[in-house]
Amino acid sequence: MLKIKNLSVQIKDKIVLKGLDLDIKPGEIHALMGSNGAGKSTLVKALSGHYDCKVTDGEMIYKDKNLQELSVSDRANEGIFMSFQNPTEIPGVNNMYFLKTALNEKRAYHKLGEINIAEFLKFVKGKAKEFNVGDKMLKRNVNEGFSGGEKKKNELLQMLVLEPDLLLLDEIDSGLDVDAIKAIANGVNSLLDGKRSVLMITHYDRLLELIKPDFVHVLHDGKIVKSGDYSLALEIDEKGFEGLGINHDIS
Amino acid sequence: MTLANYDFSQSVKDQDAYKKLKEIGFPTRKTEEFREFDIDNILSNVYKLNCDKKIEVAEYIKDKNFYTLFIANGMIDFVHSDLPQCISFKTKHKNTLESSNSLYHLSEAFIEHDNILFINDNLDKPLKIVNMYDARESFLPTCLHIKLKEGCKAEVIDLFECICLDDSFVNINRVFYAEENSMLNYVKLQNLDLKSILICNYIPKISKNATFNSISIDLGARTSLNITSVLLDEIYSSFSSDGIIRLDEHQRAGNIASMEHKAEHTNSNITCKHILDDSSRALFEVKSIVKHDAKFSKTFQNSQTILLKDGARINANPKLILDTDELEASHGATTGSLNEDELYYLMSRGIDEKKSTRILINAIELQVIDKIENELVRELALKFIEG
Ligand SMILES: Nc1ncnc2c1ncn2[C@@H]1O[C@H](COP(=O)(O)OP(=O)(O)O)[C@@H](O)[C@H]1O
Numbered sequence: 001m002l003k004i005k006n007l008s009v010q011i012k013d014k015i016v017l018k019g020l021d022l023d024i025k026p027g028e029i030h031a032l033m034g035s036n037g038a039g040k041s042t043l044v045k046a047l048s049g050h051y052d053c054k055v056t057d058g059e060m061i062y063k064d065k066n067l068q069e070l071s072v073s074d075r076a077n078e079g080i081f082m083s084f085q086n087p088t089e090i091p092g093v094n095n096m097y098f099l100k101t102a103l104n105e106k107r108a109y110h111k112l113g114e115i116n117i118a119e120f121l122k123f124v125k126g127k128a129k130e131f132n133v134g135d136k137m138l139k140r141n142v143n144e145g146f147s148g149g150e151k152k153k154n155e156l157l158q159m160l161v162l163e164p165d166l167l168l169l170d171e172i173d174s175g176l177d178v179d180a181i182k183a184i185a186n187g188v189n190s191l192l193d194g195k196r197s198v199l200m201i202t203h204y205d206r207l208l209e210l211i212k213p214d215f216v217h218v219l220h221d222g223k224i225v226k227s228g229d230y231s232l233a234l235e236i237d238e239k240g241f242e243g244l245g246i247n248h249d250i251s
Numbered sequence: 252m253t254l255a256n257y258d259f260s261q262s263v264k265d266q267d268a269y270k271k272l273k274e275i276g277f278p279t280r281k282t283e284e285f286r287e288f289d290i291d292n293i294l295s296n297v298y299k300l301n302c303d304k305k306i307e308v309a310e311y312i313k314d315k316n317f318y319t320l321f322i323a324n325g326m327i328d329f330v331h332s333d334l335p336q337c338i339s340f341k342t343k344h345k346n347t348l349e350s351s352n353s354l355y356h357l358s359e360a361f362i363e364h365d366n367i368l369f370i371n372d373n374l375d376k377p378l379k380i381v382n383m384y385d386a387r388e389s390f391l392p393t394c395l396h397i398k399l400k401e402g403c404k405a406e407v408i409d410l411f412e413c414i415c416l417d418d419s420f421v422n423i424n425r426v427f428y429a430e431e432n433s434m435l436n437y438v439k440l441q442n443l444d445l446k447s448i449l450i451c452n453y454i455p456k457i458s459k460n461a462t463f464n465s466i467s468i469d470l471g472a473r474t475s476l477n478i479t480s481v482l483l484d485e486i487y488s489s490f491s492s493d494g495i496i497r498l499d500e501h502q503r504a505g506n507i508a509s510m511e512h513k514a515e516h517t518n519s520n521i522t523c524k525h526i527l528d529d530s531s532r533a534l535f536e537v538k539s540i541v542k543h544d545a546k547f548s549k550t551f552q553n554s555q556t557i558l559l560k561d562g563a564r565i566n567a568n569p570k571l572i573l574d575t576d577e578l579e580a581s582h583g584a585t586t587g588s589l590n591e592d593e594l595y596y597l598m599s600r601g602i603d604e605k606k607s608t609r610i611l612i613n614a615i616e617l618q619v620i621d622k623i624e625n626e627l628v629r630e631l632a633l634k635f636i637e638g
């Protein structure tokens with residue numbers, strides 16, 4: 001599904017990723033760990049086409065397409081969804097209108113007609129209820145004045161509506177209580193049909209218990225320095241990055 | 252004939268206005284406010300003075316939720332209009348007002364009588380004035396007075412639509428009288444031909460404890476100007492004006508306003524949001540004068556501009572001239588571009604750049620539309636900005 005080869009990414013004057021390789025096959029769940037500032041967010045931002053990320057070397061091949069040749073919106077419509085570490089507030093744009101527009105844009109991209117409004121309402125309200133997303137959030141402006149938890153739930157709701165093929169989850173669990181993490185994990189799991197893939201960034205074991213990764217990678221100084229299975233996450237939880245011999249001082 | 256050389260004296264119907272026009276003189280390229288507007292060119296174009304082209308007003312589909320007044324090529328058409336009993340129309344002996352705005356006198360010079368629309372009761376439905384044009388290379392002056400009876404409330408919409416206005420200059424005068432304790436809510440919706448020039452000269456006369464609110468939305472025309480002069484000389488009179496100016500290509504539009512406070516407890520508030528693409532230009536030339544006797548007054552001015560391209564320009568000059576300390580006043584002008592993070596967020600959900608930009612622009616415009624209190628008028632304005 002996704003093949004990243006020798007990827008180097010620069011933000012402003014800083015080279016953040018320095019020749020990163022990663023291969024994600026359909027149906028696989030990957031976890032990406034690493035200390036603050038390691039470049040985890042930069043990787044998922046580069047995949048989604050963030051304006052700050054300048055790819056200076058290497059390539060990202062997704063479904064046989066070179067991502068650099070696709071616009072941000074085309075990447076999304078091809079099935080990439082990045083849930084933001086800090087979702088943006090958009091005053092004046094109604095959440096429900098936003099969800100409907102996003103879905104219709106995706107449908108248009110795939111040459112499908114517009115969704116029936118009544119059906120859509122029923123679908124969204126059903127999903128909101130199923131995964132404990134407050135009904136009121138639908139009526140408000142996109143993320144405006146939302147609590148940290150509400151913002152993350154709104155990311156989930158968008159995922160459920162857009163049904164992406166590759167889920168990039170950037171700390172979707174941070175700042176959430178146990179029940180909220182459970183709701184989010186249930187939502188994500190409901191999408192996982194053996195074909196969709198996940199790359200999730202997290203610092204906590206709790207999310208990994210709920211969404212079991214097939215692979216765990218440690219990002220350090222712009223490269224993946226260690227990969228393993230779920231047991232690597234447990235080891236990190238126990239010993240910390242330094243205990244694994246990963247030096248914290250990033251030059 | 253051209254206007255700049257005053258070579259229309261044969262056609263003058265109001266000698267007083269013509270005299271005042273000549274006294275004040277036309278603005279020129281050197282007149283501060285008109286620098287960006289190529290006014291010399293507008294005035295020295297050759298125009299036809301009579302446009303007798305018929306417009307099939309009967310074919311226009313009237314909305315039952317509104318009363319309708321048709322003005323076709325500047326001529327009021329009562330036959331096809333639909334007005335309630337409480338609105339009456341009278342032509343009266345000419346009473347040209349004092350104004351330092353020569354473009355106001357320019358239109359008046361061509362008009363023999365004052366056309367006055369009296370609104371004598373609360374309007375149960377908004378009044379929609381449908382201004383329709385089908386003309387080429389014409390000068391089209393129109394004057395209308397709207398008088399709202401004391402204690403009453405009315406919503407009035409001025410809708411500017413055209414079939415064709417190639418190289419024409421429409422110069423509109425609107426004089427409003429909001430009598431004591433009344434509230435007149437005015438909305439201007441303009442989306443004219445890109446080859447047309449529209450200048451609206453506004454004179455609101457606001458009595459004691461009365462309120463005049465205006466919302467103007469300018470999307471069309473090659474050049475569009477709102478020139479407003481307000482004198483607040485009665486206690487507790489209140490004036491507000493909010494605008495949306497959204498332009499692209501080589502369009503030019505702006506607000507020139509002067510608000511003079513002469514009585515205590517008077518309010519004025521003028522804001523405009525400019526969304527400027529390509530090489531468009533906008534002007535926000537606003538002056539508040541608060542005289543010594545106008546204690547406890549409030550006056551606010553704000554210009555907000557989003558520049559979508561490097562070639563677009565705003566010229567914002569909010570000015571306060573304050574002659575008393577006991578007042579509240581503020582003025583400000585901000586210029587920026589659309590929020591990059593908001594744009595990226597929308598695009599990352601599959602909405603392409605063009606549509607995402609539209610959504611964010613609409614969100615800004617919505618802040619103005621939301622000030623419209625009447626639901627029907629608000630919906631009409633919303634549809635208007637959404638095209
Ligand atoms: N917009 C930015 N401007 C400057 N530096 C940035 C910017 N975004 C990220 N960085 C830097 O890039 C590095 C990696 O950041 P990030 O990918 O957010 O790390 P992580 O998600 O692993 O905590 C950090 O050193 C951070 O300071």
Ligand SMILES: [Mg+2]
Nearest residue numbers: 040041042085
């Ligand atoms: Mg991060």
